[in-house]
Amino acid sequence: MTLPKDKVDVVIVGSGSAGSHFAARLSKAGRRVVALEAGPDIRTEQMVSSMLWARRLKWKGAPVLETGPQPIGYVFNAGWGVGGASIHHYAVWPRMHENDFRVRSLYGRGLDWPIGYSDLQPYYDRVQKECGLSGDSKAEVWRPAGEPYPMGPVASANQGRVVRKGFESLGMKVAPLPMAIATKTYKGRPSCIWDGWCDAGCPTGALANALSVHWPEALAAGATLHPNHQVVRVLTESKGTRASGVEVVTPDGTRTLVMADVVVLAANTVQNARILLASASPEHPHGVGNASGTLGQFVTTHLAAPIFGLHPDKTNPWFGAFGGQFLNQEHYDEKENFSEQGAFGSYQWMIAQAMKPNGLLGMAPSRPDLRGSALKRFMERSTEHMITMTGVVEDLPLAQNRVTLNGKKDDWGVPLATVEHASSPESLALWQAAVDEGLKVFRATGADEVWNAPRAPMHIMGGTIMGTGPNNSVADAYGAVHEVPNLILGGAGLFPTSGGVNPTFTIQALVSMACDRMTGEAPPPSA
Amino acid sequence: MLYASGIGLLSFALGDGHVLLSPRAARAAGVKPRVLSAREEETLAALGERLVPGSRESGVSLYVDQQLAVSLEDCMLMIQYLGVDPPFTPFYRTGLSAINAWAESRHGEKFSELSDTQAESLIDDLSNEKLEGWEGPPQGLFYFVVRNDACDVQYGTQEGFARLNVPYAAHIVPPSEWG
Ligand SMILES: Cc1cc2nc3c(=O)[nH]c(=O)nc-3n(C[C@H](O)[C@H](O)[C@H](O)COP(=O)(O)OP(=O)(O)OC[C@H]3O[C@@H](n4cnc5c(N)ncnc54)[C@H](O)[C@@H]3O)c2cc1C
Ligand code: SF4
Numbered sequence: 001m002t003l004p005k006d007k008v009d010v011v012i013v014g015s016g017s018a019g020s021h022f023a024a025r026l027s028k029a030g031r032r033v034v035a036l037e038a039g040p041d042i043r044t045e046q047m048v049s050s051m052l053w054a055r056r057l058k059w060k061g062a063p064v065l066e067t068g069p070q071p072i073g074y075v076f077n078a079g080w081g082v083g084g085a086s087i088h089h090y091a092v093w094p095r096m097h098e099n100d101f102r103v104r105s106l107y108g109r110g111l112d113w114p115i116g117y118s119d120l121q122p123y124y125d126r127v128q129k130e131c132g133l134s135g136d137s138k139a140e141v142w143r144p145a146g147e148p149y150p151m152g153p154v155a156s157a158n159q160g161r162v163v164r165k166g167f168e169s170l171g172m173k174v175a176p177l178p179m180a181i182a183t184k185t186y187k188g189r190p191s192c193i194w195d196g197w198c199d200a201g202c203p204t205g206a207l208a209n210a211l212s213v214h215w216p217e218a219l220a221a222g223a224t225l226h227p228n229h230q231v232v233r234v235l236t237e238s239k240g241t242r243a244s245g246v247e248v249v250t251p252d253g254t255r256t257l258v259m260a261d262v263v264v265l266a267a268n269t270v271q272n273a274r275i276l277l278a279s280a281s282p283e284h285p286h287g288v289g290n291a292s293g294t295l296g297q298f299v300t301t302h303l304a305a306p307i308f309g310l311h312p313d314k315t316n317p318w319f320g321a322f323g324g325q326f327l328n329q330e331h332y333d334e335k336e337n338f339s340e341q342g343a344f345g346s347y348q349w350m351i352a353q354a355m356k357p358n359g360l361l362g363m364a365p366s367r368p369d370l371r372g373s374a375l376k377r378f379m380e381r382s383t384e385h386m387i388t389m390t391g392v393v394e395d396l397p398l399a400q401n402r403v404t405l406n407g408k409k410d411d412w413g414v415p416l417a418t419v420e421h422a423s424s425p426e427s428l429a430l431w432q433a434a435v436d437e438g439l440k441v442f443r444a445t446g447a448d449e450v451w452n453a454p455r456a457p458m459h460i461m462g463g464t465i466m467g468t469g470p471n472n473s474v475a476d477a478y479g480a481v482h483e484v485p486n487l488i489l490g491g492a493g494l495f496p497t498s499g500g501v502n503p504t505f506t507i508q509a510l511v512s513m514a515c516d517r518m519t520g521e522a523p524p525p526s527a
Numbered sequence: 528m529l530y531a532s533g534i535g536l537l538s539f540a541l542g543d544g545h546v547l548l549s550p551r552a553a554r555a556a557g558v559k560p561r562v563l564s565a566r567e568e569e570t571l572a573a574l575g576e577r578l579v580p581g582s583r584e585s586g587v588s589l590y591v592d593q594q595l596a597v598s599l600e601d602c603m604l605m606i607q608y609l610g611v612d613p614p615f616t617p618f619y620r621t622g623l624s625a626i627n628a629w630a631e632s633r634h635g636e637k638f639s640e641l642s643d644t645q646a647e648s649l650i651d652d653l654s655n656e657k658l659e660g661w662e663g664p665p666q667g668l669f670y671f672v673v674r675n676d677a678c679d680v681q682y683g684t685q686e687g688f689a690r691l692n693v694p695y696a697a698h699i700v701p702p703s704e705w706g
């Protein structure tokens with residue numbers, strides 16, 4: 001398919017979670033939409049059930065240099081090709097909580113969002129119907145206000161039941177994990193069969209992502225999608241106050257322009273910042289959207305706290321969804337709960353994830369110290385008796401954690417990104433508090449061995465944060481770049497704070513809110 | 528030139544042509560490595576076997592060798608998300624050469640010819656980053672990467688799952704025994 005020669009209504013950069021949703025909503029509203037994706041076309045047939053094949057879906061574009069003591073794990077945490085990281089994400093979709101939006105005002109640290117939970121709530125409610133979420137809102141006693149889930153919860157099985165006992169014996173609750181996974185036939189998508197291959201991509205469509213939900217809608221409504229087209233720069237008109245289109249490299253290496261009334265950047269957290277920095281011009285000498293100097297700043301990544309155990313009961317840990325079976329957000333709203341330990345922030349537990357024998361999150365790497373016959377014995381026991389859960393720990397936003405351009409360039413002359421990241425002492429202390437709690441819960445299950453893995457980065461947020469104005473942020477709550485309002489950003493780069501929940505439900509809610517403004521539609525009725 | 532075929536079996540050079548084989552079958556058929564030298568391949572197989580018993584037979588060295596020859600887009604090695612920039616061959620090559628150099632300086636033998644005690648003590652030091660003057664990639668990372676490659680071929684295949692009595696239950700069955 002050739003690129004349009006004339007001006008279109010909307011050009012979208014990136015075809016993942018955010019980009020596909022923009023494409024669906026805007027094309028259904030009658031806009032002429034063209035989407036440009038740097039990576040290849042990905043079809044469900046390529047989602048081979050294998051932890052080795054799964055690695056073909058990871059980031060394969062220009063290298064990102066990572067510095068600082070807690071690197072962001074870019075390649076693991078980013079996707080490449082049509083659908084982006086959404087096609088190998090695990091679909092754990094909790095909402096952010098009210099205090100996540102007001103961290104600065106409530107606690108005097110971090111940042112505030114320019115909107116509150118109540119602004120986003122109707123969009124969470126709308127998105128959960130559109131994408132199909134499963135869960136039990138009543139059992140989630142900590143859940144902020146919102147409509148019940150449209151589907152009943154994910155299956156609980158041996159592993160989940162064993163870990164639940166640990167929580168309950170300490171007087172703590174668990175609830176079914178809220179997931180963008182169908183537990184019954186939903187809008188033509190089949191129910192999950194709990195085989196745990198989500199990391200390799202769910203080819204059945206049970207898991208909501210760009211390929212199963214938004215691209216079919218967008219393409220049916222006339223949007224065009226161009227894989228293998230890398231955008232190198234955003235163009236602005238002579239005064240620099242309006243975006244006029246993008247410069248793109250086509251599969252044969254030709255550079256061309258796609259002109260549009262509206263430009264949407266949804267190329268992931270790091271690449272959005274990189275493209276804006278690399279689009280510097282006389283009107284925007286430090287990068288587009290960088291009047292405040294915050295472009296690139298406040299990158300956050302959740303600190304994952306993986307806990308493992310071996311339990312005498314048969315747990316069959318390979319069964320279920322990769323994201324898990326249960327959720328605990330016991331202390332979520334008490335960001336100062338562990339202040340005596342120097343900790344600050346929120347965390348949640350994703351409980352009883354399905355595990356495969358191999359792969360970075362698999363059984364074998366959980367005990368890297370074992371080898372030879374000891375490893376063999378461990379593997380034979382683990383496959384029947386392992387239990388696991390992962391803490392998702394908030395990372396305080398710091399200005400020095402940032403995306404910058406470095407002296408190296410990619411094949412098209414675009415400077416490469418460096419991402420520096422060092423978690424604050426408060427976030428590191430919170431991670432430790434979470435680990436201590438996790439180990440205690442696992443001991444309380446009656447497990448005979450309990451251990452934790454080192455800290456790992458999980459999800460990438462910030463870098464193009466939203467705020468109240470061009471003096472403190474890159475964009476407004478609708479993703480519109482303050483200085484260039486027809487340039488719209490999508491994705492977790494907009495998050496001023498990370499919270500302690502997985503980001504994609506919030507990404508989707510923000511896209512939905514932005515689309516309402518772009519199309520002039522009224523907000524959903526519950527607003 | 529080696530390449531991964533559309534259906535996923537690996538293409539190995541055998542005689543004058545290329546055949547599609549799994550690494551285990553390639554090993555049985557006497558396929559020679561194309562990126563690594565024979566000595567590097569032997570060292571990798573010996574190290575893999577010490578870390579994950581059975582992985583030599585499952586073809587860990589030919590799997591890594593074949594993967595080093597494909598494009599990044601087709602690459603399945605775990606190293607790609609462990610903070611090492613492609614190409615990955617220098618990582619493996621310098622690590623394998625360094626472990627051999629240590630084996631020779633300590634015991635006057637190639638790594639693959641060390642006794643159990645000699646090899647185990649060298650691996651202990653490698654995994655604990657105690658080999659002073661080591662001239663390869665970070666020791667702990669090298670250990671972790673090779674161990675994971677060996678786990679991939681030994682436990683991450685349909686055969687490996689069966690070995691552990693784990694139902695494979697694929698949506699889309701990997702087209703090769705190791706996939
Ligand atoms: C293993 C894993 C598990 C996860 N599990 C969860 C989970 O359970 N719950 C949750 O909430 N989140 C999860 N996530 C995070 C989730 O995948 C992301 O939040 C989400 O995909 C981000 O959406 P996005 O549109 O910003 O980026 P993506 O979905 O990654 O899409 C960005 C797209 O832009 C393309 N692109 C990049 N540069 C350019 C360019 N210059 N020109 C054109 N195109 C470009 C990329 O190739 C990519 O396709 C997980 C992520 C990973 C990696
Ligand atoms: S476990 Fe469910 S969501 Fe995951 S890949 Fe299988 S069917 Fe899809």
